[in-house]
Each structure stands twice: as C-alpha cells, then as structure tokens.
Amino acid sequence: LKDRDRKEYQQHRTVYHPWGISKMLEQSQDYAAAELTLYPESSLELPYDENRIQHLIVIKGEANVKSASRGKNLHAGDSFTWYAEGEVSIRNKGDEALALIRVSIARS
Numbered sequence: 001l002k003d004r005d006r007k008e009y010q011q012h013r014t015v016y017h018p019w020g021i022s023k024m025l026e027q028s029q030d031y032a033a034a035e036l037t038l039y040p041e042s043s044l045e046l047p048y049d050e051n052r053i054q055h056l057i058v059i060k061g062e063a064n065v066k067s068a069s070r071g072k073n074l075h076a077g078d079s080f081t082w083y084a085e086g087e088v089s090i091r092n093k094g095d096e097a098l099a100l101i102r103v104s105i106a107r108s
Helices: none
Strands: 014-016 020-027 031-038 043-046 052-060 062-066 071-075 079-082 088-092 098-106
Touching: 031 043, 031 088, 052 062, 052 071, 052 088, 062 098, 071 079, 088 098
Parallel strands: none
Antiparallel strands: 014 020, 020 031, 031 098, 043 088, 052 079, 052 098, 062 071, 062 088
8 A cells, every 4th residue: 555655555444433433445536435324313515615515415314404505305316416616514413423425626
C-alpha cells in the first residue's frame, strides 16, 4: 500500500465514530463511495463541498435527512441527492442500525 501511495497505508478503510461506522469502499479523484452505519437514535452531519454532487442510498432502516432547503424521511431503497445546499444532517429514526451508501461525485 505504501509503495502504491494508497491512503489506506495511513488510515484504515473502516473508522469507528460515536454515531456509528464509516467504511471507505472506493476512492479516486472523480468519486468516492462509502458505507455508513448509524447507531439507533444517532445523527451525523455531512460537510458541504461545492465541487461535489452527493448521493445517499438507504440499504436498511429509516433515516431522516435534512438539508438547508428540504427534509425527507427515507426507507430501504430510497435515495437523496444534493449539491449547493450546504451541510446535510442524517438521523437514524429507528431502533436498529441504519445502513447507507454515500456516493460523492466531482462536478465537471
């Protein structure tokens, strides 16, 4: 990993947080894909990046997602896309772990 200048050499792909777990699935200059797991009744704020389009896909559980301009309740199979809306907050509304896939794509 070090010889190939991979980021995993310095930071593990799976990181444990007070709100849950983030696992980097794939990353390049153009896009990044991560699996997020939020513990029951936990919340997370995703930072704003004006150069990227963000997508969230719910795999399991129920999420409440809010941006500056809108809010939405999501269930398994639902998605939420945003850009130029500022920070986005995600809250696990259920009593089981919430599983999400986050895809971030560079705007061209």
